[in-house]
Amino acid sequence: MFMQFGFGALLVLIGVVLLSAFRILREYERGVVFQLGRFWQVKGPGLILLIPVVQQMVRVDLRTVVLDVPTQDVITRDNVSVKVNAVVYFRVLDPQKAIIQVEDFLNATSQLAQTTLRAVLGKHELDELLAERERLNMDIRQVLDAQTDAWGIKVANVEIKHVDLNESMIRAIARQAEAERERRAKVIHAEGELQASEKLMQAAQMLGKEPGAMQLRYMQTLGSIASDKTTTIVFPVPVDLLKGLAEK
Secondary structure: OHHHHHHHHHHHHHHHHHHHHEEEEOOOEEEEEEEOOEEEEEEOOEEEEOOOOOEEEEEEEOOOEEEEEEEEEEEOOOOOEEEEEEEEEEEEOOHHHHHHOOOOHHHHHHHHHHHHHHHHHOOOOHHHHHHOHHHHHHHHHHHHHHHHHHHOEEEEEEEEEEEEOOHHHHHHHHHHHHHHHHHHHHHHHHHHHHHHHHHHHHHHHHHHHOHHHHHHHHHHHHHHHOOOOOOOOOOOOOHHHHHHHHHO
16 A cells, blocks of 8 residues: 555656656747756747756746836036936847846846936936937947847837926026027017118118109109098109299
């Protein structure tokens, strides 16, 4: 009886060991297999067989990871304190490096993204941070991708999500924008006055060269105001015309 129980337990143990030797990896998964502690090979996807006790496997997901970078306190080059957060899109290209070269590639990438965000944005002024976000995204991505390449990770994209300013800085930016609008309005008005004066000077020069043109202008002006009956019109008569009438 004891012999039968022991044999049955042995069969169950063998069955469990055999079942644990089979692993199924999905299409987006790879298995980094170690044999007696040494790297052996990367396997998958599909059904793979491991030698119990001798071989161990670590699963690696190859899909794109969306990493939310926590809000960071950044001091810009012009000494303005802002709070910035971002999102990083990356994926594992080399499962072997991602497991062997770094202890926890997800946490390591997150910490590196935080320090890179502060370092890159700290080299730029506030105006650049607000107006040239696309270029800053590219700069952060390039720096981050170069540093994670040794871990077998490809950073596909970095997006700055929010740039938060304190109330005093928001009011200062609003005053600056208003002053800029007033300056542009004054410049446009001055340019208009300059162009108008230039045109008037050209018109005066042309009328001065042709006396008949001046008389024609008088007639045009008289015709434009003659419709108003309440208006008293003083019309200048050319002296040459009066001389002609006196001689008669």
